[in-house]
Amino acid sequence: MTKSENEQWFLTQWKRMGGPVPETEFRFHETRKWRADFAWPREKIILEVQGYGHQKHSRYHGDIEKMNAAQVMGWRYFQLTYRMIAQEDLSLLDALLGVLSDGKTI
Numbered sequence: 001m002t003k004s005e006n007e008q009w010f011l012t013q014w015k016r017m018g019g020p021v022p023e024t025e026f027r028f029h030e031t032r033k034w035r036a037d038f039a040w041p042r043e044k045i046i047l048e049v050q051g052y053g054h055q056k057h058s059r060y061h062g063d064i065e066k067m068n069a070a071q072v073m074g075w076r077y078f079q080l081t082y083r084m085i086a087q088e089d090l091s092l093l094d095a096l097l098g099v100l101s102d103g104k105t106i
Contacts, residue, residue: 006049006085007037013090019097022047028075034066043100046070046077049085 003011003024014022026039028046036046048063070077076099080092 004049004051006051006080006082009085010038010047010049010080010093013093017090017093017097019093020100028070028073032066032069034069036070040100044075045096045100046075047080047096048077049080051082 020040022038022040024038026036026041026046028034028036028039028041037049038047039045048067050063067077067079078092078096083089084092
């Protein structure tokens with residue numbers, strides 16, 4: 001599957017930061033067709049990269065349903081927004097790297 005520009009931005013920054021390689025399009029739910037943009041299954045961490053279209057009412061509610069289901073299943077669920085990317089804000093990536101490297105909380 002082709003990655004969006006925002007997902008490519010994440011992968012470029014993440015590689016530059018030396019972050020552990022994530023699984024992509026990871027199917028985390030057995031019965032739903034939900035997939036995580038990026039996941040670290042051993043640590044039960046999901047990262048979703050949200051584009052501008054995710055602010056639409058119809059997509060927003062589906063995103064929330066997906067996030068809630070993941071959290072009920074014990075996943076830590078993070079979202080990188082289009083605004084963070086536009087501002088080149090790496091604070092979430094820094095925090096996520098900390099969580100993945102030594103279990104620190106955000």
